[in-house]
Amino acid sequence: MKSSADATRPIHWLLPSLTSWLWFVLVLTLLAQPWRTTMLASDGDASMHWRCGEWMLQHRQLLRADPFSHTRLGAPAVPKEWLAQITLAAAGRLAGLAGLAAVGALLIATAFALVHRQLIREGNDALVATLVTLLAAWASSAHWLARPHAFSFVLAALWCANVRRLDRDEPRATLALAGITALWVNLHGAYLAGFLLLGAYWLGAWIERDRRKLRRFTIAGIVCGGASMLNPSGVMLHVHNLGFLRSGYFRDWLAEYASIRFDSPDALGFALWLALMFLTLALGRPRLRAGEKLVLFSWTYFALFAARNIPLLAIFSAPILAPALSQAARARWPRSEQGWPALLERLHNISTAGRGGFVLAGIAAAVIVFVPRPTEFPAKEWPVDAVAFIQAHPEDFAGNMFNQYMWGGYLLQYLPEHKTFVDGRSDFFGEELVKEFTATAGLHTNWPAALDKYHVAWTLMPRDHRLNAALALVPAWQRAFSNETAVIYRRSL
Amino acid sequence: MKLRRWLVPSLGVAIWLAIFLGQSLSDWRQVLISADGDACLHRRIGEWMIEHRAVLRTEQFSHTRFGAPVIAKEWLSEIAYAAAERALGWNGAVLIAALLIATTLWLLHRWLLAEGCELLLATGLVLLAALASSHHWLARPHLVTPLFALLFAWQLRVFDRAHEPRPARLFLILVPAMWLWSNLHGAFFTGFVLIGVYAAGNLTRPGKAMPFAALGVACLLVSFLNPNGWRLHTHIVEFLREPVIAKFANEFRSPNFHSGAMRGFLLQLLVLGAVLGAARSRWRGVDVILVLVWGYFALQAVRNIPIFAIIVTPMLAEHWSRYFREARETGWLGAYRRVSGNLTGLDRAAGGGALVAVAIVAVIFAQARGAIATDVLPERFPVAAVQWLRAHPDSVRGEMFNDYAWGGYLMLALAERRVFVDGRNDFYGPALIEEFNKADDAAPGWDEVLRKYDVGWTILPVAHRLNALLALEAGWKRVYADDVVAIYSR
Numbered sequence: 001m002k003s004s005a006d007a008t009r010p011i012h013w014l015l016p017s018l019t020s021w022l023w024f025v026l027v028l029t030l031l032a033q034p035w036r037t038t039m040l041a042s043d044g045d046a047s048m049h050w051r052c053g054e055w056m057l058q059h060r061q062l063l064r065a066d067p068f069s070h071t072r073l074g075a076p077a078v079p080k081e082w083l084a085q086i087t088l089a090a091a092g093r094l095a096g097l098a099g100l101a102a103v104g105a106l107l108i109a110t111a112f113a114l115v116h117r118q119l120i121r122e123g124n125d126a127l128v129a130t131l132v133t134l135l136a137a138w139a140s141s142a143h144w145l146a147r148p149h150a151f152s153f154v155l156a157a158l159w160c161a162n163v164r165r166l167d168r169d170e171p172r173a174t175l176a177l178a179g180i181t182a183l184w185v186n187l188h189g190a191y192l193a194g195f196l197l198l199g200a201y202w203l204g205a206w207i208e209r210d211r212r213k214l215r216r217f218t219i220a221g222i223v224c225g226g227a228s229m230l231n232p233s234g235v236m237l238h239v240h241n242l243g244f245l246r247s248g249y250f251r252d253w254l255a256e257y258a259s260i261r262f263d264s265p266d267a268l269g270f271a272l273w274l275a276l277m278f279l280t281l282a283l284g285r286p287r288l289r290a291g292e293k294l295v296l297f298s299w300t301y302f303a304l305f306a307a308r309n310i311p312l313l314a315i316f317s318a319p320i321l322a323p324a325l326s327q328a329a330r331a332r333w334p335r336s337e338q339g340w341p342a343l344l345e346r347l348h349n350i351s352t353a354g355r356g357g358f359v360l361a362g363i364a365a366a367v368i369v370f371v372p373r374p375t376e377f378p379a380k381e382w383p384v385d386a387v388a389f390i391q392a393h394p395e396d397f398a399g400n401m402f403n404q405y406m407w408g409g410y411l412l413q414y415l416p417e418h419k420t421f422v423d424g425r426s427d428f429f430g431e432e433l434v435k436e437f438t439a440t441a442g443l444h445t446n447w448p449a450a451l452d453k454y455h456v457a458w459t460l461m462p463r464d465h466r467l468n469a470a471l472a473l474v475p476a477w478q479r480a481f482s483n484e485t486a487v488i489y490r491r492s493l
Numbered sequence: 494m495k496l497r498r499w500l501v502p503s504l505g506v507a508i509w510l511a512i513f514l515g516q517s518l519s520d521w522r523q524v525l526i527s528a529d530g531d532a533c534l535h536r537r538i539g540e541w542m543i544e545h546r547a548v549l550r551t552e553q554f555s556h557t558r559f560g561a562p563v564i565a566k567e568w569l570s571e572i573a574y575a576a577a578e579r580a581l582g583w584n585g586a587v588l589i590a591a592l593l594i595a596t597t598l599w600l601l602h603r604w605l606l607a608e609g610c611e612l613l614l615a616t617g618l619v620l621l622a623a624l625a626s627s628h629h630w631l632a633r634p635h636l637v638t639p640l641f642a643l644l645f646a647w648q649l650r651v652f653d654r655a656h657e658p659r660p661a662r663l664f665l666i667l668v669p670a671m672w673l674w675s676n677l678h679g680a681f682f683t684g685f686v687l688i689g690v691y692a693a694g695n696l697t698r699p700g701k702a703m704p705f706a707a708l709g710v711a712c713l714l715v716s717f718l719n720p721n722g723w724r725l726h727t728h729i730v731e732f733l734r735e736p737v738i739a740k741f742a743n744e745f746r747s748p749n750f751h752s753g754a755m756r757g758f759l760l761q762l763l764v765l766g767a768v769l770g771a772a773r774s775r776w777r778g779v780d781v782i783l784v785l786v787w788g789y790f791a792l793q794a795v796r797n798i799p800i801f802a803i804i805v806t807p808m809l810a811e812h813w814s815r816y817f818r819e820a821r822e823t824g825w826l827g828a829y830r831r832v833s834g835n836l837t838g839l840d841r842a843a844g845g846g847a848l849v850a851v852a853i854v855a856v857i858f859a860q861a862r863g864a865i866a867t868d869v870l871p872e873r874f875p876v877a878a879v880q881w882l883r884a885h886p887d888s889v890r891g892e893m894f895n896d897y898a899w900g901g902y903l904m905l906a907l908a909e910r911r912v913f914v915d916g917r918n919d920f921y922g923p924a925l926i927e928e929f930n931k932a933d934d935a936a937p938g939w940d941e942v943l944r945k946y947d948v949g950w951t952i953l954p955v956a957h958r959l960n961a962l963l964a965l966e967a968g969w970k971r972v973y974a975d976d977v978v979a980i981y982s983r
Contacts (some may be wrong), residue, residue, distance in 0.1 A: 175805055236709040251750055261747040262792040263736075271792065281769035282776040282784075297763065304759070305750045443935055443958035466935035466958055473965035 018126055020357030022133060027364045030144070031373060031490075032107035039104040039146040040097055041377050044383045044409025046088070046146045046418035049081065049226050050100060051412040052357070053089025062232050064426065070400045071454055076489035077428050078233050079242040084148030084185040093178060097375040102368045104146025112137045115318050118161040122319055125326040131415035132325065135276060138269035138320045139330065142260070149308070150188040155314045156179055159194045164319060166216055167201055167291060174220045181227040182450020191228065193312050198224070200298055204291020244427040254426060260307040270303070270310050277321060286326030292320045322490040355384035377414075383407055383460055383486035387415050390460075391447065396480065396490065402450070402467075405437065421454065443470055449489075458490040502845030504616050504836070506601035510852055512623070516591035516630075517612050517856045518865065520899050525590050525632040526583050527870040529743075530901030531916040532632045535567065536554045536586065537905040542568060548720045553769075554904045556892045556911035557925055557946055563720050564728040564920070569676040570634030583867040584860035590632035598623055600805060606648050610810040611817065612840050613833040619812075621764060622806045624757030626799035628850045629744065639679040639799045644670055645684045646783075646804050649691045653779060661705045668711050675716035679729050683800055684712060691785055694779030728919070735871075737923040741897075741930070743807045744796040744918075758791070761805065772816035782810050784872075827940025835872070874955055875978040877950055882907060882980070887983045890977060891949015894932065894959075899952065915947065935959045940966070950982040 018023070028036060040046045052063055061078040066072050090198065112133050121457030143149070159180050165173035177198075184191035198221055205213035231237050231337035252255045260267045276294065280286065290298075295316055303313035377384060390397050394417070401418050403411055410422025422429055422437050429437075436450040443466050450456070459477075461467050463485055471477040471489040483486040502510060516522060526532040527780045541548055541567075549565045552558050565571070598619055607617035622627040625638065674681040691706035719725050747754045765784075777785070783804055789803035811950030816825075820826055859865050871877065880887065893910055895903055900915025914921055914929050921929075932942040935958040942948075953959055957980055963981040964968040967973060 102594070112537075221756055259748065259750040260788070262746075263747050263794070267747075271789060274788075274792075278769070278784060278788070279781065281766075282781055285773040285775070288770060297766050297769070300766065301759070301763070443961040445956050445961070447961055463937075464936045466937075466962075468940060469937045469964065470962055472937070473962060 016356040016360045018130060019113050019116045019120065020360045022116050022130065022366055023109045023357070023412075024111060026109035026137065027105050028367065030108060031101065031367065034184055035105075035144065036098070036101045036373060036375055037378065039101055039144055040375065041381065042145055043424065044105075046100055046409070047377075047413035048409025048424045049085045049266045050088050050092045050373065051124055051149055051151075051409070051416070053082075053087070054092065055214050056086055057093070057447045068419060069422065071421055071433055072429060073419065075428075078237060078387040079263070080189050080231075080427075081187060082232065083183075084151050084188055087151075088146070088148075090235065095375075098373045100146045101373070101375055104144070104150050105362075105418055107154050108137075108215040109145050110159045111315065112140075114154065114157035114161065115315055118157065118164075118319055120321045121161075122164070124322040124327075124456035126321055127328050128326045131275075132318050132322050135269065135273060136314035139273035139314045140177035140268040141269055141309060143256070143311050146171070147374065148188040149190060151187040152184070152193070153311055153315065155184045155187065156197075156312055157192060159184075160197060161317065162314070162317050162348035163198055163201055166220055167289070169212070169216070171216060172211070174216070174223055177220055177226040177427040178223045181224040182230045183285075185231040185237060189244075190312070192241060192311075194222070195221070196298065196302075197295060197316055200294040204289055204294050206390075207290040226325050239423070240427070241361075247431060249431050249435075250426055253438075254307040257306045259304060272312075273314055273317075274300070277317065280321045284328055286321075286327075288320065296320060300307050315475075333446040375409060382410055385483050386460055386481055386486040386488055387411070388487070389481045390415060390418070397458055399491070400455050402440065402454075402459040402461075404442070404461050404465070411460070421456070441465070443467065448474075458488055458489070460486060460488050463487050498842065499847040500845070501843040502848050503840045503843040504612060505606070506600050506843075506845035506849060508602055508619060508623075510848060512595040512677055513852060514856070516594065517587055517860075518713045520854065522584075522587040522591075522865075522867050523870050525587055525630065526629050526867065527873050528774065529916065530874070530898050530903075532586055532901070533869070533905040534573055534901030534916050535571045535633055536944050537738075537901070537908070538565070539573070540574055540905075542581075543575050543579070543601060550720075554912060555914065557913055558921060559911060561920075563727055566679040566721070566725055566728065566919075567634040568720060569673075569913055570637060574632070574634070574895045581857070581860045583869070584865055588631035588857065588860065588868055590630070590636055591635040593640055597636075597643055597803070598648075598942075599959035600643055602638070602804060604643070604807060605810045608807060608810065608812050611833045612837045613829065614813055614817065615810060618764075619811050621757070621761055622802040622807075625761045625802040627755035627757060629796060629799050635677045635680060635737045635796070637674065637677045638683060639803055639936060640835065641670055641677075641681070641697040642675045642683050642687070642800045643803050646807075649687055649705070650807065651705070653691055653695065658701070658704070660707075663708060664711060665703065667708060668715050671712040672715040672718055675725070676719050680796075680800075681716060681731075682729060685709060686786065687783075688712065690782050691779055692775040694777075694782050695724075698773060717979050732919040735923055737926055741918050741926055745794045747793060748791070748795050748798065755795075759800070761802060761809075765805060765808055768812045768816065772812045776808075776812075784808065793820075797894075798918050844965075846894040863927050872977060874906075875899060875906070876906070878952060878973055878980060879903070879906045879974050879979040881973050882910075889950035889980065891983060892947050893951075894943060894951040896953050897922075897929070897933065905950070913948070934957065949954050952978060955979045 030039065043205070051068065055067060056079075062082050063077055063085075066075050066077050067382050073405070086102055090101055091103045093099070095102065115136060116129055116133040117317055119132060120126060133246075137326045140153070159177065161447060162176045162180065164174040180195065182193060184194060198217060200470075202214065202217035202221065205217055228238065229235060233240070260270060264273060277300070298474070299309065299313040299316050302309040379385060380418075397418065401411075401422070402421045403423075405422055408420045411418070412423055413419050424431065426434055439443070440447045440450040441461075447470065451459075458480065459467060459471065463482070465487070468479075468487045468489065470481065478488040478492060479487060516525060517936050526937045537554065538549055541553060548568050552563050572588050574589060577589050579585070580587060590727045601622060602615055602619045605618065606612065629635070647668055648663055652658045652660070654961075670679065671684055674684060684809065688705055688709040692709065694703050695701035696706060716726070717723055721728070733812050748758060750759060762765075786805050787797065789799040790797040817826065817829070822830075860867075869876065892913065893903070895915075897914055897916075900912045903910070903912050904915055914925070916925055928942045928945070930936075932939040939962065941958065943951075950972075951959065951963060954977065955974060957979070960971075960981065967983050968983055971979055972982045
């Protein structure tokens with residue numbers, strides 16, 4: 001291998017590695033349209049997290065009681081993503097929506113750059129590592145959103161690399177895992193995925209009767225379990241998250257917990273990832289360790305079960321698949337000084353020897369700071385004009401609101417003077433309230449009940465929503481605003 | 494020995510008997526005809542064709558598309574079901590469905606044994622395929638498709654692997670089968686996909702690829718021998734290319750892995766993953782393509798899962814067999830081999846043909862004597878409401894707006910009235926389906942749809958959202974309600 005020798009040459013301190021290039025291309029792609037808007041406006045949660053973070057920055061305290069909804073005003077809240085929310089809010093303060101987009105872009109690009117770096121460090125072929133990483137990124141792209149879960153992508157990549165270090169008998173990885181845990185529990189609820197991954201390798205060591213590894217994974221689990229208590233809610237965070245995951249109602253009701261629809265174009269990357277897994281196992285026939293097999297099986301199941309697990313499957317399984325593909329690539333194109341193999345050899349050297357990532361990081365920073373990136377919610381999908389109308393006529397909107405679930409986060413941020421009925425924090429609102437919301441929005445037999453119970457004075461729903469059709473037939477309700485996106489109905493006094 | 498062979502069932506026949514008797518005698522028979530309204534729909538169409546001694550070519554049953562040209566793509570199945578139902582009532586549909594399902598699984602078992610799979614493994618894998626397919630066990634024409642898919646997949650695989658392939662046998666079996674299939678069910682395209690995969694997988698072997706290509710051409714030509722000729726093919730292609738219609742039907746949706754109905758499919762995927770991880774045996778190119786193609790189709794639409802289950806099962810058998818053959822002899826593996834070996838000896842001496850004959854005759858006899866009563870489930874269909882409408886024909890006037898899933902039932906049980914829509918979404922087309930959706934979803938503009946089609950009354954599930962609007966709308970009143978249904982009349 002030439003790489004280690006090459007790395008000492010001065011030129012390599014200026015030459016970015018392949019990993020850096022991949023990171024750079026992903027950052028620029030995500031900062032460009034349509035991704036910039038897609039990351040923010042696919043649902044209302046980016047705004048919701050921004051608003052929560054902003055509240056915490058303003059009040060210099062964690063959000064422990066709800067200040068945003070009229071249905072659960074003052075109810076205790078578990079601040080499970082407080083650090084991510086504060087980070088997003090700080091970026092929002094600096095650059096508005098573009099700031100949130102920049103955080104999302106940097107996190108997603110960094111996550112897949114880390115995957116690429118791990119594949120290279122584990123000795124995979126550079127071309128294979130790059131293609132596998134790009135496909136992993138594509139498979140995950142349906143969930144590229146500027147929300148706290150983007151932190152989980154980065155931490156999952158770091159966690160996976162360190163669990164595999166532990167699997168290779170590098171005990172110092174335990175400390176790294178503990179540090180990641182302490183960070184992860186404060187950034188996003190998907191830290192539980194890390195424990196599942198660790199559990200799969202632990203079980204693998206148990207199946208293989210490798211006592212030394214078993215002890216190492218056990219110690220890591222205990223240390224990380226202890227580190228997971230380092231959050232503002234302590235053990236209650238775990239109780240809250242596990243309680244939410246056990247709710248069959250929410251698993252079926254929330255879009256991101258649903259199985260991905262393979263008839264949607266968004267699923268193509270995931271379908272190709274599954275095909276890659278099958279092809280690698282059927283044709284490459286790698287000799288996998290028990291833990292690796294368990295990771296593939298369990299995370300394929302999780303990814304089929306809930307679309308939100310697809311990025312984690314891609315991140316966790318990439319290092320398991322890449323060695324077999326690298327072996328196949330090297331068998332097909334043995335190293336030589338000429339032609340295609342020589343190009344691959346050079347690519348490999350660049351990817352391992354380059355130390356000039358800071359050059360690209362500098363360019364990316366300059367792009368983020370100096371290139372104007374107008375970012376806003378599309379008025380065709382979001383109630384932008386309706387909110388302007390409400391703000392222009394404050395005297396007409398005195399009572400409580402009933403709002404579309406997905407618009408809740410947007411309304412928190414852009415109509416802060418009014419309290420919402422519901423927003424994306426379904427775990428906070430709980431099953432009972434979400435069922436009340438659904439009964440009204442779905443025109444169930446008792447649909448007016450929630451409107452009366454919560455003294456709703458006006459509704460803000462999408463134009464074609466069935467609730468508008470019902471309110472149009474009730475004399476006590478009058479249409480106050482309507483455009484191609486939203487309709488407001490107001491109850492007569 | 495001969496008598497024993499007739500009387501003692503082999504494991505394959507035991508599977509056949511269990512499935513056939515289980516479906517014919519247990520409550521499963523109600524589910525076979527009540528899972529949606531399509532069993533009723535096909536019965537009604539078949540009945541019409543028997544009555545009129547003609548293939549259905551113009552619409553008779555709906556007011557929204559009355560008189561429009563119809564492509565009767567499943568005419569032969571519909572006549573077969575209707576004829577059985579004339580003789581035995583709903584038991585006739587159950588009889589056909591149970592025969593088709595049991596025979597498909599029995600043939601799959603035979604196929605695995607013919608390829609040298611151990612008896613216990615073959616039985617386990619067939620039961621797994623049954624579990625994966627069971628969500629789509631409904632007394633409808635589509636049950637012929639897994640049977641024909643099995644026949645095609647089996648014969649193509651035998652030809653592909655034969656050292657001395659016999660093209661004449663391949664043509665003699667599959668060309669007539671394709672003719673029958675294209676008159677029985679619209680999914681005969683499955684056969685072309687299978688032939689295409691085998692042709693593509695043998696591109697480097699012209700000696701094999703050419704017969705497959707010729708078979709494809711012959712099957713295509715023979716598939717034109719149906720009442721609609723080539724128009725049947727263009728109709729199906731247009732239907733599959735139309736996302737609005739295809740997504741509207743539940744069976745064309747991607748699997749929801751939260752549902753218990755998908756557990757069998759998940760388990761089969763798990764067993765596939767396990768054999769990939771454990772056996773590490775070499776996969777043939779054609780098999781790899783088949784898994785990729787049918788795996789993708791199954792993930793796209795749940796109705797493809799039974800075909801995937803059938804196609805992947807022989808591959809699972811092949812690789813698990815190799816794994817068990819090459820695996821180190823351990824305690825449990827040794828015990829498994831001993832038990833399997835003993836059972837194989839017994840199974841070879843067994844048959845059970847007499848039991849099959851007795852089972853069929855006994856079931857038909859019991860059905861004909863009325864000892865087994867089968868009817869649609871009243872909690873799933875507006876049975877009492879239909880009786881009330883019959884008793885009070887003047888209580889509703891004008892055209893009907895009905896629940897989509899009830900369309901077939903209403904066509905059959907309330908034949909004197911025409912439905913708004915039923916399960917034939919390919920016939921209704923995207924424009925009408927979207928209009929139906931707007932009204933059914935209670936979206937703004939719902940009333941314009943009802944006015945456009947002169948709807949005078951609605952028959953919908955009692956908690957349906959449109960009922961909430963009709964309760965508020967002046968000029969509409971509820972004339973009937975029970976635990977299942979509410980009828981509103983203008």
